[in-house]
Amino acid sequence: MNKVVQKETRAAGTMPRHLLLLSKSQEVTDVSRRLAAYGWHCLTAASGHEAILKLSGQQLGVAVAMLCPRADTLSSDIALIQSHFPHLLWIALTDGKLDKACQWLLSARFIDYHHSPLDWDSVNKALGHADGMAKLLPVKTAGVKITDILGTHPCIIRLKQDIQKLASTDETVLLSGETGTGKGLCAKWLHRMSARADGPFIALNCGALPNGLIQSTLFGHEKGAFTGADRQYQGHIEQAKDGVLFLDEIADLPLELQVNLLHFLDDRQITRIGGKSPLKINCRIIFATHQNLEKAVDDGTFREDLYHRINVLRLHVPSLREYCTEVRLMAEAFLAQLSPPNRSLSFSDSAIATMRHYDWPGNVRELQNRIRRAVIMAETSLITPDDLGLSVAIHAKHRDLVSQRDELDVEAVLKAISDHKHNMSAAARALNISRSTLYRLLKKEPG
Numbered sequence: 001m002n003k004v005v006q007k008e009t010r011a012a013g014t015m016p017r018h019l020l021l022l023s024k025s026q027e028v029t030d031v032s033r034r035l036a037a038y039g040w041h042c043l044t045a046a047s048g049h050e051a052i053l054k055l056s057g058q059q060l061g062v063a064v065a066m067l068c069p070r071a072d073t074l075s076s077d078i079a080l081i082q083s084h085f086p087h088l089l090w091i092a093l094t095d096g097k098l099d100k101a102c103q104w105l106l107s108a109r110f111i112d113y114h115h116s117p118l119d120w121d122s123v124n125k126a127l128g129h130a131d132g133m134a135k136l137l138p139v140k141t142a143g144v145k146i147t148d149i150l151g152t153h154p155c156i157i158r159l160k161q162d163i164q165k166l167a168s169t170d171e172t173v174l175l176s177g178e179t180g181t182g183k184g185l186c187a188k189w190l191h192r193m194s195a196r197a198d199g200p201f202i203a204l205n206c207g208a209l210p211n212g213l214i215q216s217t218l219f220g221h222e223k224g225a226f227t228g229a230d231r232q233y234q235g236h237i238e239q240a241k242d243g244v245l246f247l248d249e250i251a252d253l254p255l256e257l258q259v260n261l262l263h264f265l266d267d268r269q270i271t272r273i274g275g276k277s278p279l280k281i282n283c284r285i286i287f288a289t290h291q292n293l294e295k296a297v298d299d300g301t302f303r304e305d306l307y308h309r310i311n312v313l314r315l316h317v318p319s320l321r322e323y324c325t326e327v328r329l330m331a332e333a334f335l336a337q338l339s340p341p342n343r344s345l346s347f348s349d350s351a352i353a354t355m356r357h358y359d360w361p362g363n364v365r366e367l368q369n370r371i372r373r374a375v376i377m378a379e380t381s382l383i384t385p386d387d388l389g390l391s392v393a394i395h396a397k398h399r400d401l402v403s404q405r406d407e408l409d410v411e412a413v414l415k416a417i418s419d420h421k422h423n424m425s426a427a428a429r430a431l432n433i434s435r436s437t438l439y440r441l442l443k444k445e446p447g
């Protein structure tokens with residue numbers, strides 16, 4: 001009996017467990033078959049939008065994403081799914097060649113990852129662990145509960161005060177800041193504290209939808225407006241009537257739709273695709289971006305008139321590095337939220353020190369995800385840097401510093417050699433190093 005069939009037999013008779021399998025790759029069927037052999041039923045999706053449709057009404061705990069070197073193509077899909085299902089635990093399957101975008105994505109969004117050649121037994125074990133943990137974690141639905149904005153650092157106090165001021169107006173607001181800093185959270189607070197709190201809060205990630213879908217998603221369509229439009233659809237602007245529309249990743253909105261949005265901001269009217277008469281909609285818009293909009297204007301990918309229209313009330317959401325003295329406080333608050341009730345966990349001193357010195361490129365979202373991971377991985381009641389997946393990250397950071405320093409050394413040596421017309425002894429003297437050190441830095445044998 002081959003291995004897969006044996007596993008199938010072993011899994012037979014147990015209830016199938018469900019997971020989301022997100023992949024744009026042809027190999028999805030093979031992976032889904034492999035996982036089925038362990039009793040996993042995979043809901044496959046090739047985009048965030050498809051995943052959201054398939055997940056609605058389901059109580060899934062785990063999602064698997066197949067990452068390839070161009071992982072950035074999945075990053076906005078994952079962001080979209082997370083905004084609707086924030087408590088899914090994510091595990092990545094990668095082909096081992098991690099580029100920068102992929103590494104960033106892994107640290108920001110995943111609790112665990114497995115490289116090919118895949119050891120399916122350990123993939124299954126990790127999935128089982130995550131699924132079990134997801135069942136123990138408190139279930140919260142997106143949009144229902146807003147967490148507090150944590151932090152007592154002056155930059156967070158200022159942020160909260162500014163949100164309060166902006167909540168008292170009905171003006172359009174632009175939130176800027178790195179990914180994972182809490183722009184979505186601030187937008188929800190702006191809504192919650194404003195006169196529109198009883199109205200809807202509708203969020204749309206402009207980068208997560210294919211170009212063909214975004215216009216009807218925003219503006220809606222009439223029945224029969226295009227092939228497949230078998231019923232009338234009220235777009236997000238209309239759904240946000242009397243409430244707030246949160247347009248995330250605004251820099252990703254295609255240029256042709258930027259014009260339509262500008263018109264809406266001016267006259268507050270929309271016409272559904274295929275519609276004849278314009279509709280007046282009263283909603284407040286909050287924009288967010290992690291990109292440099294000024295550069296996007298210079299590059300011609302963002303309209304200058306729209307930029308000026310939305311860049312009036314701008315709020316910068318600080319990166320976690322700007323208040324890294326509070327990492328412990330935040331980590332402990334997230335640990336209390338994310339630990340199952342029957343487990344008492346705390347951080348070891350080395351975990352606190354490591355978190356304090358880490359750069360947090362994925363900001364608070366990364367901190368939350370690392371703690372989710374640690375809750376699953378910790379074998380004792382004391383969380384270690386390893387449980388947070390940080391020993392490797394810190395090591396990589398140090399290796400980076402070493403390689404950067406090496407590059408600078410080589411640059412200085414090459415300049416000295418050129419300044420001294422290729423006289424190695426003179427170049428070494430000028431740098432105050434020996435000839436042998438000079439050759440070592442150049443990784444060459446003395447000539």
Ligand SMILES: Nc1ncnc2c1ncn2[C@@H]1O[C@H](COP(=O)(O)OP(=O)(O)OP(=O)(O)O)[C@@H](O)[C@H]1O
Pocket residue numbers: 079086147148149150151177178179180181182183184185186248288289290364365368
């Ligand atoms: N100061 C904070 N206190 C508590 N939770 C926070 C804080 N900042 C961010 N978070 C949490 O971090 C997670 C990521 O935040 P959010 O999605 O709002 O980030 P974002 O800046 O909108 O990210 P992106 O640019 O990728 O869309 C959310 O779960 C949010 O509740």
